[in-house]
Amino acid sequence: MPSGMKTRPKWTASLGAHTSGACPPRTKTYRLPLAPTSDGVPSxxxxxxxxxxxxxxVGSMRCDCGEQLDEAIRLISQPIPVTSLSTLPGAPSTIPGRGAVIYLRQEGRGIGLLSKIRAYNLQDLGHDTVTANLMLGHGADERGYEIAAAILRDLALDDGVRLLTNNPDKVEALQKEGMTIVERVQMVPRSWQARNPNLQLAGSARGQCCDRGQGRRGERGGATLIGGNSVHGEDLDKYLRTKVLRMGHMLPLWMESPEQ
Ligand SMILES: Nc1nc2c(ncn2[C@@H]2O[C@H](COP(=O)(O)OP(=O)(O)OP(=O)(O)O)[C@@H](O)[C@H]2O)c(=O)[nH]1
Structure with a gap:
């Protein structure tokens, strides 16, 4: 149920912050102030x-979570080209980006920060991120998406969204909650994009302006400590590889190809 809505000074991506808790039954729906839908406007x-x-x-180089959050905010705030608007002289050819980041307090894939640090110790001994969780008596991923679905329903965003993720479990869990996902938009790690420019950039699939005009080493602005930079290194590659090979994440493992 919505417990509060704060308006903020104008910021790159947010017209408002909406806080929610899991206290059903919900009494009202807060509709996000998104640009009106018209022909050719993506979900x-x-x-x-x-x-x-x-x-x-703290800018860890073990995972891509920081850059994913920054990248998501950046992509959501990108102006959307709308050809149907530009028939009149002087009419704008774009509308502001439309979407939302739903931030869930499910640290460490639901096992909490302390257990995640213990899992990192096991990873330092050579175990991968899945095995480390299992050795600690946890599931590989203990998260649930019921609250995310409730928030999307509260925001009237359950009826056709494009979801930024590589995680098939997330897609499936949200569909089970009744969400309509019209498109999955993949998030290619920035360090992979930098090393293989042929990989499709996240958000470039349809209807999203994708500025490739970043600075040196893929730098862009951002809200987290990673913000203007990309995560890179052996730990990250191992982590991402495990996500693809053991957790079914939908990312091309380009470094496996013989040409690389
Ligand atoms: N247990 C554990 N959790 C980790 C590790 N590295 C990152 N995490 C957690 O993994 C979660 C990543 O979640 P999301 O950003 O939603 O991403 P995802 O489910 O991997 O899938 P995408 O939507 O494709 O990004 C966060 O809760 C991190 O704290 C790790 O090595 N071990």
Whole structure:
């Protein structure tokens, strides 16, 4: 149920912050002030993001969580070209980006920060991110998406969204909750984009302006400590590889190809 709505000074991506808790039954729906839908306007772009203190706040190079949050905010705020608007002389050819980041307090894929740090110790001994969780008596991923679905319903965003994710479980869980996902938009890690420019950039699939005009080493603005930069290194590659090979994440493992 919506417990509060704060308006903020104009910021890159947000017209408002909406706080929610899991206290059904919901009594009212807060409709996000999105640009009106018209012909050719893509469905809202949604990122459902789980908390990662290490990746977002202290700039860890072990995972891509920080850059994913920044990238999601950037993509959602990109202006959308709308050809149907530009028939009149002087009419704008774009509308503001439309979408939302739903931030879930599910640190460490739901096992909490302390257990995640213990899992990192096991990863330092050579275990991958899945095995480390299992060795600690946890599931590989203990998250749920009921609250995310409730928030999307509260925001009247359950009826056709584009979801920014590589995670098939997230897609499936939201569909089970009754969400209509019209498109999955993949998020290619920035370091992979930099090393293989042929990989499709996130958000470039349809209806989204994708500025490739970043600075050196893929730098862009951002809200997290990673913000203007990309995560890179052996730890990250191992982590992403495990996500693809053991968790079914839908990312091309380009470095596996013989030409690379
Ligand atoms: N247990 C554990 N959790 C991790 C590790 N690295 C990152 N995380 C957590 O993994 C979660 C990442 O969640 P999301 O950003 O929603 O991403 P995802 O489910 O991997 O899938 P995408 O939507 O494709 O990004 C966060 O809660 C992080 O804290 C790790 O090595 N071990």
């Amino acid at each position: 809202p772009l949604i990122r459902i993001h789980s908390e990662c203190f290490t990746g977002e706040t």
